[in-house]
Amino acid sequence: MTRSMQRVAEAVAGDPAGCAALTVTGLAARTGTSEATVVRTARLLGYPGYRDLRLALAGLAAQQQSGRSPAITTDIAVDDPIGDVVAKLAYDEQQTLADTAAGLDTVQLGAAVTALAGARRTDVYGIGASGLVAQDLTQKLLRIGLIAHAPGDPHLAVTNAVQLRTGDVAVAITHSGSTGDVIEPLRVAFEHGATTVAITGRPDSPVTQYADHVLTTATSRETELRPAAMSSRTSQLLVVDCLFVGVAQRTYDTAGPALAASYEALAHRHGTRRG
Secondary structure: OOHHHHHHHHHHHHOHHHHHOOOHHHHHHHHOOOHHHHHHHHHHOOOOOHHHHHHHHHHHHHHHHHOOOOEOOOOOEOOOOHHHHHHHHHHHHHHHHHHHHHHOOHHHHHHHHHHHHOOOOEEEEOOOHHHHHHHHHHHHHHHOOOOEEOOOOHHHHHHHHHOOOEOEEEEEEOOOOOOHHHHHHHHHHHHOOOEEEEEEOOOOOHHHHHOOEEEEOOOOOOOOOOOOOOHHHHHHHHHHHHHHHHHHHHOHHHHHHHHHHHHHHHHHHHOOOOO
């Protein structure tokens, strides 16, 4: 954090109730910073924007006033036994997977699989936790012999998108559907004729206006007060796995040998070889 961002962070940590009552302009004035600095601080703390940070601060203030134990998530308190943590997280992720599977549009999924299977090249965009999911999809596609990239730098993502053409695919992964660093390269890819896919928890969000195919993830278990992307990441990984398996099925004549070759290339590192 810069010094000005530190002032914002210290203010919200020291007085969550007071800061929750402030607009972005009010908090900027209170900390002697700018509105842009307040927004950047909120994003660095893991929130899509200042509105989401205000909601989190309001929840924290209410919790402090009630005398309840501080919460790590909306379901897990800081003093929960580790066994309860395991059980609660396992249940939460099971529900997330079930909700995502139930709500997934298989027609849209099939169309996305067809596009990926025939793509000359695939770019996958994601930031933060969604960026990790983007890397997961990319490495899976590479393992079956397809050309795929997951640029982690937003500027590189845009310059890569400029090179895409008809026959290429761009995939954007964003739970909120409003992450500018993900929307921008998808827009560029869309305008250059690439087939575009959005994986998002909000089917009416800005990212979908540049998506030929929208794959929706579960949102019911993800709350605005959650401090880390857990449920959203779980549902995104399920969609990514569905895409990968579908593509592997469509391209099995080449995907099968490619997987076998990659397995053999790494076998000595794991001390195993196929008989």
